[in-house]
Amino acid sequence: MNNRSELGRPTSGKRRLKDLLLQKDNRCCADCSAPDPKWASANIGVFICLKCCGVHRSLGTHISKVLSVTLDEWCDEDIDAMVEVGGNSAANAIYEAFIPDGFSKPGPDASHDDRMRFIRSKYELQEFLKPSLRILSMSSAKTSLQPSFSKKLMSSFRSSQSSKVSESYEGMVEFIGILKVKVVKGTNLAVRDMLSSDPYVVLNLGQQAVQTSVVKSNLNPIWKEELMLSVPQRYGSVKLKVFDHDTFSADDIMGEAEIDIQPLITSAMAYGDPGMFGNMQIGKWLKSHDNALVEDSIINIDDGKVKQEMQLKLQNVESGELELEVEWMPLEQ
Numbered sequence: 001m002n003n004r005s006e007l008g009r010p011t012s013g014k015r016r017l018k019d020l021l022l023q024k025d026n027r028c029c030a031d032c033s034a035p036d037p038k039w040a041s042a043n044i045g046v047f048i049c050l051k052c053c054g055v056h057r058s059l060g061t062h063i064s065k066v067l068s069v070t071l072d073e074w075c076d077e078d079i080d081a082m083v084e085v086g087g088n089s090a091a092n093a094i095y096e097a098f099i100p101d102g103f104s105k106p107g108p109d110a111s112h113d114d115r116m117r118f119i120r121s122k123y124e125l126q127e128f129l130k131p132s133l134r135i136l137s138m139s140s141a142k143t144s145l146q147p148s149f150s151k152k153l154m155s156s157f158r159s160s161q162s163s164k165v166s167e168s169y170e171g172m173v174e175f176i177g178i179l180k181v182k183v184v185k186g187t188n189l190a191v192r193d194m195l196s197s198d199p200y201v202v203l204n205l206g207q208q209a210v211q212t213s214v215v216k217s218n219l220n221p222i223w224k225e226e227l228m229l230s231v232p233q234r235y236g237s238v239k240l241k242v243f244d245h246d247t248f249s250a251d252d253i254m255g256e257a258e259i260d261i262q263p264l265i266t267s268a269m270a271y272g273d274p275g276m277f278g279n280m281q282i283g284k285w286l287k288s289h290d291n292a293l294v295e296d297s298i299i300n301i302d303d304g305k306v307k308q309e310m311q312l313k314l315q316n317v318e319s320g321e322l323e324l325e326v327e328w329m330p331l332e333q
Helices: 012-021 050-059 076-085 088-095 112-124 149-168 262-271
Strands: 039-041 046-048 066-068 175-187 199-205 208-211 222-232 238-244 252-259 280-285 297-302 305-313 321-330
Touching: 012 076, 039 050, 046 050, 046 088, 050 066, 050 112, 088 262, 088 280, 175 199, 175 238, 199 222, 208 222, 252 305, 252 321, 262 280, 262 297, 262 305, 262 321, 280 305
Parallel strands: none
Antiparallel strands: 039 046, 039 066, 175 222, 175 321, 199 208, 199 238, 238 252, 280 297, 297 305, 305 321
């Protein structure tokens, strides 16, 4: 189907694709993190650079259907598939959930052989996927494009989630769950008073704002306080800021960070009821130059709950780190 109007202007489908590409996690290649990707694998649901595009093409369209974001015409089905997956972070939370410790993804300057090994392992062999989620090799089905595994997975849990919410909250399908954030402690926070600071943490999601108590005169505060945020269907990153409390003047900022909650929610919804599984790793938010992670953040099922521990390096400040524990609670709970 042609995605342009008679006057040559992009239709809503093309606009949806461009809006998706402008999301922060889609501004770098899903496989090597090269900036400004102009290609996509429509059936996998990721944006990729020109060099990785060549490897994807070599796998065959039964594994990766490659299209140019700017040069090719996109049918509605391909655009729907990209939007349904949700972009690079959502796809990588599944396809890279079980990258071995010490394993390094190829970088923007990686050789063709290194890219080939990684991309084949990631998509064709599905070596970094949880074993029970792996699908049969598609090598016997090269004659026709297979439905995207990413799209099927996303579609199954989203349709299930939507129907449950609709049945219980007809006309009020605004929130999909609760995010419980335990602010554990801060380390080496910045000085904002004479010799110390009186820090507290503020979390924002959309119009919601929650905050911890103030810890007096402490650059290594321990809070261990739980804060809760309602997560809407169309959610973004959680904005975190640390402030120094001042009695007689405006509070001074002591750093900030963004928390990408998409890997957590995507992993949780892919597994459904966590109570049916033992303790296990189900996903990972990978450290990159675009986020504040000190190290990769692992997503686990722990005693029937989906949890994620993370260490964040505060941004736009001379020093400081925060330790958080995040738990996802779907609406039906």
